Amino acid sequence: MKLPLTNASWKPKLNVSLLLIRPSLPALMRWAPMAAGPSLVPSRRRDKVVVIMGATGSGKSQLSIDLATLFPSEIINSDKMQVYSGLDITTNKIPPEDRFGVPHHLIGSVDPEAGEFTPYDFRALGQSVIEGIISRLNLPVVVGGSNSFIYTLLAERFHPGLDVFDGSGSVSHELLFDCCFLWVDLSFPILEDYLRKRVDDMLDSGMFEELVQYYNDDPGRFEPVNRTGLRKAIGVPELERCFRRYPPRRSDTWAGLDPLRRVAYEEAVREIKENTCQLAKRQIGKILRLRDGGWNLRRLDATEAFRAAMVAEGPGKGLKWAEIWESQVLGPSAKIVKRFLDE
Structure with a gap:
């Protein structure tokens, strides 16, 4: 089943006068005086990036589209299977009609016959995409369940020979960007x-x-x-x-x-x-590894929203799901992102 909001005309009913903003260039690319030296020439600080994490099927794509209706954004796919062209249903790519005009990058754009698209490839292309989004005064939103891709993109020091998820390397506390991490989570039996x-x-x-x-x-x-x-x-x-x-x-x-x-x-x-349920379990384990390693992940509990979605039937299905989703997932997420951009 798909979430009831997919392919629906539902729109968030949040107080858009408080949330609908176009982040200014200074809000996305912070500048500050140099800490030392006689020159007052400003030095560039880290660009702001929102990262939506979670197990497969947890509602990450839904949240990214919802937030893009409130904050002018462009989305960067970080699912290692969805980067390839082809098998759109099997890899569960979000259909173009469900993207509501929000630009999506690195989704269905890699030739699967050209060999393996590695985390290192994702790091190089992802950073270039982020620079482009920032230059257009939009908010980069990284969305996907491949935590190895996310880690490789964001970590200041990336060692291709080490795997922080199997214990052969430690989680880097130093990130290339100023990141706001949103972790969509729910009760595992409900997710299964x-x-x-x-x-x-x-x-x-x-x-x-x-x-x-x-x-x-x-x-x-x-x-x-x-x-x-x-x-x-x-x-x-x-x-x-x-x-x-x-x-x-x-x-x-x-x-x-x-x-x-x-x-x-x-x-x-x-x-x-x-195998899908086992994948979700592994993904959650990797997210916990990053959290325990010092990444500031803001957990959003989607359990009740999914519980309502599972029983939604008939005309108007998904309306209760939408209300719970808005109050327990989207609303808190929007407030977190707004504070992040205002900092």
Whole structure:
């Protein structure tokens, strides 16, 4: 399932007279007198960046779009599968119509056949994108669940040979930017239920047919070597094992499978759901690692909003979800960001 607000005309009802602002250049790029020396020439301080973190499916994209209606922003995707072009349903990219005109960067822009897009690649491109957004007097908002990408982009000292998430390196306290971290979190049992239903929704939206076409377009993708890029996205290896047993036909649809194939594919779907939940668990562990390492993460509890979303049915569904989301997630987030920009 998707969040009820997706594809809806709902807009935040916050007091926009207090929140709707265009951050001035000084608000985004702070300048201060030099601490020493005879010259009074100002020295540049760190640019301001908002970073929205959270496990897969926790509502990060929704929050980024909502905040962009209040603070003129441009969004930088930090999901390592969504940077690649193709498999939009499988990688759960936010559709263009759901972006409400907000510019998005590094989403679907990397050729998956060009090799692995590394955290180091993301660091270089991400910093360039941030500079461009700042030059347009907009607020850069980094959004995504790949915490290795986020860490590599933001850390002052980045050592490619060390992994701060497996304990081989320590978390850097020094960041390249002045960051406001928003962590969207919720009760894990609620998140698990939501993620399992979201897989069903992705299948209903054409995920199975998308992967049938993906393998029919290039049978060489069955080769086990060089499993990079999109071939590591959850959903691809699980269904690939089934396609090896029952080669897909271009006309195959999820609803039209014969009973023998359906048994095999339903097993793959169970694996997809379990692997998605395990991914969320690992992502939360990495976020806690950054928090314990000294990053100032502002936690926003979306549990009650998701609980309402899970039971929303019929006309007007999502209205209660929207009210709770606004009061417990969006409203507090907007206040945090406004204070951050005013500092």
